[in-house]
Amino acid sequence: MRTISTIADLREALAEHRRAGRSIGLVPTMGYLHVGHMELVRRARSENDVVVASIFVNPLQFGANEDLGKYPRDLARDQALLTDGGVDFLFAPDVSDMYPRPMETVVDVPKLGSELEGAVRPGHFAGVATVVTKLFNIVQPDRAYFGEKDFQQLQIIRRMVEDLAQPVTVIGVPTVREEDGLACSSRNVYLTTQERRAAAIVPKALDEAERLIASGVTEPAEVEKRVLEFLAGEPLARPEVVALRDPETLEPVSEIEEKPVLLLLFVRFGTTKLLDNRVLAPKSARFAKVA
Ligand SMILES: Nc1ncnc2c1ncn2[C@@H]1O[C@H](COP(=O)(O)OP(=O)(O)OP(=O)(O)O)[C@@H](O)[C@H]1O
Ligand SMILES: CC(C)(CO)[C@@H](O)C(=O)[O-]
Numbered sequence: 001m002r003t004i005s006t007i008a009d010l011r012e013a014l015a016e017h018r019r020a021g022r023s024i025g026l027v028p029t030m031g032y033l034h035v036g037h038m039e040l041v042r043r044a045r046s047e048n049d050v051v052v053a054s055i056f057v058n059p060l061q062f063g064a065n066e067d068l069g070k071y072p073r074d075l076a077r078d079q080a081l082l083t084d085g086g087v088d089f090l091f092a093p094d095v096s097d098m099y100p101r102p103m104e105t106v107v108d109v110p111k112l113g114s115e116l117e118g119a120v121r122p123g124h125f126a127g128v129a130t131v132v133t134k135l136f137n138i139v140q141p142d143r144a145y146f147g148e149k150d151f152q153q154l155q156i157i158r159r160m161v162e163d164l165a166q167p168v169t170v171i172g173v174p175t176v177r178e179e180d181g182l183a184c185s186s187r188n189v190y191l192t193t194q195e196r197r198a199a200a201i202v203p204k205a206l207d208e209a210e211r212l213i214a215s216g217v218t219e220p221a222e223v224e225k226r227v228l229e230f231l232a233g234e235p236l237a238r239p240e241v242v243a244l245r246d247p248e249t250l251e252p253v254s255e256i257e258e259k260p261v262l263l264l265l266f267v268r269f270g271t272t273k274l275l276d277n278r279v280l281a282p283k284s285a286r287f288a289k290v291a
């Protein structure tokens with residue numbers, strides 16, 4: 001694997017592959033890699049001739065009081081993992097390579113980007129959409145891989161690609177989990193031992209919602225209330241968002257009928273906010289499928 005830090009060098013390295021008609025897969029990350037990232041790499045490796053991973057902790061998507069400065073980093077370890085995963089090129093630019101001048105141009109998907117996580121992190125998704133567009137322009141991938149763990153981010157990127165006719169296929173990859181069900185996340189390292197143990201309640205809360213909906217509960221507010229009560233069983237868990245939404249528009253749903261619904265959870269443990277979600281099939285949809 002070759003590590004490249006400048007836009008010009010990466011373009012030059014990819015040019016011959018593009019000329020030879022080889023397909024290019026891109027896996028954008030902020031580094032400190034775990035098995036969730038490596039699943040994105042595995043998918044990219046199996047579906048493309050050339051695989052590019054990027055590691056860039058993007059200042060545009062961090063608010064003033066967020067963890068930009070202390071975001072975990074370990075480039076040497078990440079390089080070893082990506083080499084093992086069969087990645088051809090690692091693009092690891094410095095901020096000055098990526099943004100030689102302050103950015104004047106912003107890509108924003110304001111409706112999808114201003115609610116849920118966007119409501120508590122104003123500007124976050126514009127920062128994501130802008131850097132992802134820039135990465136797409138630099139790499140010009142055929143396919144780009146994103147995790148369903150960051151479901152709102154995935155839907156925003158899908159919408160951006162559709163609206164702007166960006167020539168890339170977005171692939172959503174199912175969430176990879178630890179043994180106790182907790183979604184793998186770079187920020188899990190911030191959890192204390194006690195908080196880490198307690199965090200297993202998050203996927204269990206998704207199971208609880210799945211049970212409720214499968215048993216025929218059709219009122220979204222009832223499901224949200226019962227999930228909140230379930231999370232209250234763990235004193236270290238501070239739920240910030242428990243929301244049933246339309247999986248595509250992310251808008252609230254008025255009733256759980258035939259279409260699958262998305263349950264999004266943001267739960268804080270100490271100073272660490274964990275995200276998780278699951279798309280849930282209503283009871284009637286299950287019968288419809290069987291019939
Ligand atoms: N557990 C996971 N399963 C599948 N994909 C994942 C998982 N965790 C992260 N990803 C995906 O990897 C890509 C890079 O994510 P990122 O580098 O922000 O890691 P992260 O673990 O989500 O970090 P953070 O804790 O900062 O949210 C994103 O598309 C993200 O959705
Ligand atoms: C997509 C991304 C790499 C853009 O900085 C980031 O938001 C992430 O890691 O999910």
Ligand code: BAL
Binds near residue numbers: 061150153
């Ligand atoms: N994985 C989402 C990127 C962020 O939290 O900034």
